[in-house]
Amino acid sequence: MFLKLAGSFLLLGTAAAAGFGTARGVEGQIEELRRLVTALQALSTEVSYVLKPLPQALTAAGQRAGGAVGELFCLLGSRSGLSGRRTPEDALETVLNETCLGELPRLARETIGELVKSLGTSGHTEQVRHIDMSIDRVRSFLSSMEVEYGKRARMYRYLGVLGGLMAVIVLI
Amino acid sequence: MIGSPARTGVLPAPAPPNRSSVYSPPASWDAGWEAFERDILPLVPDRIRLGILASLPRGMAVNELRLRAGLPVCAVLPARDILFDGSGPSVPCLIATGEEIGRTLSLVSDCSYYALESEFANGYITIPGGHRVGLTGQAAVWADGTVRIRDVSGLSFRIARAVKGAGARLARELAGSYGRLASTLIVSPPGAGKTTLLRDLCRISGEGMPEAGIRPSQVGIVDERSEIAACYGGIPQHDVGPRADVLDRCPKARGIMMVMRSMGPEVIATDELGGEEDARAVAAAISGGAVVLATCHGNDLEQVRKRPYSRWLLSEGYFDKAVVLSRRKGPGTVEYAGDLPRT
Numbered sequence: 233m234f235l236k237l238a239g240s241f242l243l244l245g246t247a248a249a250a251g252f253g254t255a256r257g258v259e260g261q262i263e264e265l266r267r268l269v270t271a272l273q274a275l276s277t278e279v280s281y282v283l284k285p286l287p288q289a290l291t292a293a294g295q296r297a298g299g300a301v302g303e304l305f306c307l308l309g310s311r312s313g314l315s316g317r318r319t320p321e322d323a324l325e326t327v328l329n330e331t332c333l334g335e336l337p338r339l340a341r342e343t344i345g346e347l348v349k350s351l352g353t354s355g356h357t358e359q360v361r362h363i364d365m366s367i368d369r370v371r372s373f374l375s376s377m378e379v380e381y382g383k384r385a386r387m388y389r390y391l392g393v394l395g396g397l398m399a400v401i402v403l404i
Numbered sequence: 405m406i407g408s409p410a411r412t413g414v415l416p417a418p419a420p421p422n423r424s425s426v427y428s429p430p431a432s433w434d435a436g437w438e439a440f441e442r443d444i445l446p447l448v449p450d451r452i453r454l455g456i457l458a459s460l461p462r463g464m465a466v467n468e469l470r471l472r473a474g475l476p477v478c479a480v481l482p483a484r485d486i487l488f489d490g491s492g493p494s495v496p497c498l499i500a501t502g503e504e505i506g507r508t509l510s511l512v513s514d515c516s517y518y519a520l521e522s523e524f525a526n527g528y529i530t531i532p533g534g535h536r537v538g539l540t541g542q543a544a545v546w547a548d549g550t551v552r553i554r555d556v557s558g559l560s561f562r563i564a565r566a567v568k569g570a571g572a573r574l575a576r577e578l579a580g581s582y583g584r585l586a587s588t589l590i591v592s593p594p595g596a597g598k599t600t601l602l603r604d605l606c607r608i609s610g611e612g613m614p615e616a617g618i619r620p621s622q623v624g625i626v627d628e629r630s631e632i633a634a635c636y637g638g639i640p641q642h643d644v645g646p647r648a649d650v651l652d653r654c655p656k657a658r659g660i661m662m663v664m665r666s667m668g669p670e671v672i673a674t675d676e677l678g679g680e681e682d683a684r685a686v687a688a689a690i691s692g693g694a695v696v697l698a699t700c701h702g703n704d705l706e707q708v709r710k711r712p713y714s715r716w717l718l719s720e721g722y723f724d725k726a727v728v729l730s731r732r733k734g735p736g737t738v739e740y741a742g743d744l745p746r747t
Contacts (some may be wrong), residue, residue, distance in 0.1 A: 238733030277738060285516040285637075288731060313514040314532065320515055359518040 236404065237277035243403070244396035251392015262381055264301050264336045267375045268344075269367060270304050271297035276363040279356070286320065286352045287313035300336065304328075308348070320348040339373050418696045428693075436563040444561045447511050449504045452477055455488060455496045466563060467595075471500040471508065472592035473557040482734060489567035502557065508560050512537045522653070526629075534564035534626050534634025534641030566642040570597070570736060575616040577741045578605070578725050580644065580695065583619035584670060585609055587690050587722060589677075589744065590699040591708050592729035597632050597736035598699040601727065602673055603642055605697050609671045610645020623648045624669030626659035627657050632675055641667055657681035660689050662700070671695040683713035690722045718744065 274296040278289035287309045294305025304327060310316060312323040326343065343366050348364045421731040441462075445453045448471065460466070460479065468480035476489040490497025512531050513520050523529040528538045540558035543551050571578075580586025585605060586629040592598040612620035625648055627633050633640035644650065651659045651669045656674050663669055672694050677686065685697050702708040705726060709715045717723060728740040 283519045285514040287514060289516075309664055313516070314447075314511060317511060318512045344650060352510065352513070352517055355521050356518040357407075367738055 238402065244393070246278040246289075247396025247399060248389075248392045251390070251395070253386045254392070255388040258377075258385055258388070261337050262374065262377055264299055265340055265370060265377065267297040267299045267301040268336070268340055268370050269374065271301050272363055272367045272370065273304075276360055276367070279363065281355070282298050285313065287315065290320075299357050299371045304344070320351045324348045336375070337377070339393075340370060382398050407547065407605070436465045436467060436565055437463050439533055439535065439563050439565070442578045443531065443535055444469055444563065447531070447561075448508055449500075452498050452504070454723050455498045459488070459494050459496055460486070462715045468563065469561040471505055471559045471561075473500060473505050475499065478613070488605050505557060506557060507536050508559060509539070512559070523630075525552060527551075527553060528629075530630045530634055530636055530638045530641075532641065534566070536564065536631070536634075538562065544725040564642065565632075566603060567597075567601060567736070568604065568607070568643060571608055572613070574601070574727060574738065574741050575605070575608050575613050575618060577619050578727070580724060583617060584621050585618060585697065586724035587696045588698075588725040588727060589708070589718070589723045590697070590727045590729065591702045591705060592699070593703050593731070594701065595735060596729040596731045598727075598729055599675055602675065602697055602699050603632050603644055603728065606648055606673045607643055607645040609673075609695075609697075610647035620647060621670040622668065623667065623671045623673060624663035624667050624694075626654060626656055626663060626672065627652050628654060628656045628659065629675060632673060655681075657685040661684040664689055664692060664694065669694060669696045671697060675699050675718070676701060677714065680713050683717050683746070684708040686717060687722050689718070696722070698723075703730070704739075 262321060271293045274293035275289055278292050279286075282289070284292065289309070290305050290374060291309030291311070294302040294307075294309060296302070297305060307327040307330065308323050312318050314321045315322055317325045318326070347362060347366045351359070354362065415576060439455075445456065447603065448456075448469070452471070456469075456477070456479065465482050466479055467482060468478075470478040470480065476487045477500055478488070479486045488496055488498035488539055513524075513529055520529050524539065527540070528536050537618055538558075539556050540562035541552050541553045541556040541562075543553050545551050551732065575585070578585050578588050584698075585608070585630045588605070590598045590601055606625055608616075608618060609621045610623045612618055623645060625644060626633065627630050627650055630653055632642075633648065633650045633652065634642050638652065640648070640650055640695060649663065649669065650714050651663055654662065656677070660672060660674060663672060672689050674682075674686075674696070675698070677683065677698050677700050686698060690696050700708050700714060709718060719732075723744050726740065726744040727738065729735075730737045730739050732739070
């Protein structure tokens with residue numbers, strides 16, 4: 233009896249943890265998206281007001297944002313331009329595998345991929361416009377994800393707990 | 405043995421090589437390999453870099469490297485150039501592609517076109533080490549008169565050389581009153597070393613040179629084309645002395661007045677005097693008590709006098725001394741140094 237009880241609690245706990253973990257994963261995606269917006273805004277400021285060279289601007293933006301996105305921006309900064317001897321596009325290829333961007337949604341990764349193609353190749357006004365367009369894109373995705381998150385996170389938690397309960401009932 | 409420079413006469417009529425006023429250039433004037441290998445080669449595509457390294461002997465003085473889309477790479481040496489067209493067993497065929505030019509341009513601009521728009525409009529950018537990259541391609545003239553080069557198809561890396569001591573032997577000749585250099589006009593054709601000499605005179609003015617009677621002075625450098633101090637990120641890449649304030653990439657006429665008002669320099673250095681505005685600014689600076697060291701394109705002083713504003717500056721006696729350089733014995737050959745003849 234004691235073993236059954238312990239097993240049931242273990243099963244319930246594991247299923248609930250899985251549900252809460254999945255919910256946290258969604259939360260992590262949203263957090264990284266917020267960081268991406270912060271990084272892009274910082275990049276826009278560095279480009280438009282400070283006219284900082286792109287590698288330094290990317291590093292400054294990355295340091296401001298933090299997290300996986302911040303790490304990505306810092307690496308992009310250090311591996312591109314005169315010191316890195318690479319274009320931002322080439323640098324992105326090399327750093328993508330080294331950062332834990334698994335939490336970043338596909339659309340955000342696509343946005344970064346498209347943005348780096350235009351980074352440093354156009355004039356001041358156009359450059360800021362490119363970055364601002366990326367910010368708008370990520371923001372609209374972020375707001376839709378936040379609404380979605382409210383529903384999905386609750387669902388994952390319920391699913392975890394209820395799924396665990398169901399398994400306990402079936403097994404008992 | 406350095407002789408005494410001539411001080412009078414028509415300047416400089418083609419002179420015999422053994423003329424006492426002719427100084428041979430310093431040995432270090434042509435030393436460009438180290439900078440070429442360290443600063444320039446890493447920026448060009450691997451294929452071209454390796455080809456050049458395999459064919460040029462280490463230590464060879466290189467003045468320029470030119471990449472042109474669809475054409476052989478060209479290395480310009482002090483006395484000749486090498487076209488990498490595969491014409492000989494030791495000369496590989498290195499044709500630069502448009503894509504390679506684009507990638508190289510992206511690197512030399514530090515992937516920051518937006519931060520260098522005015523430099524692109526002028527047709528060149530300065531890279532670390534003070535080297536200059538000239539751009540050619542299809543120019544587009546905008547409604548506001550600005551020129552932009554699009555589809556860049558040619559890059560010319562000009563290796564900057566700071567020859568410390570290039571002006572030391574002339575300092576005594578150019579010394580003026582109050583322990584400063586006299587206002588001096590340096591005249592030479594392109595590539596003969598007038599900016600190199602000007603840079604060293606800035607250093608000498610800042611450091612002082614007691615043996616020539618020159619005390620340390622505050623120096624203001626108006627570096628419109630980023631050639632004198634070759635600032636990168638606002639920091640001079642060449643040694644222009646410990647008392648130099650550099651106003652980088654600022655139009656000369658405006659810059660001279662700005663440094664006069666803001667920094668109160670005793671010596672002002674500027675490169676390549678041109679039109680009326682420049683001449684009036686120089687005149688105002690000299691009238692205001694500053695010493696002006698300036699350069700001017702020309703083969704000799706007669707040629708300089710043919711230009712109206714240069715003639716006005718010379719005839720009104722703003723400059724006290726002149727230096728005429730040529731490439732006759734290599735860059736930095738001094739054809740004349742001394743008082744400026746008034747006729």
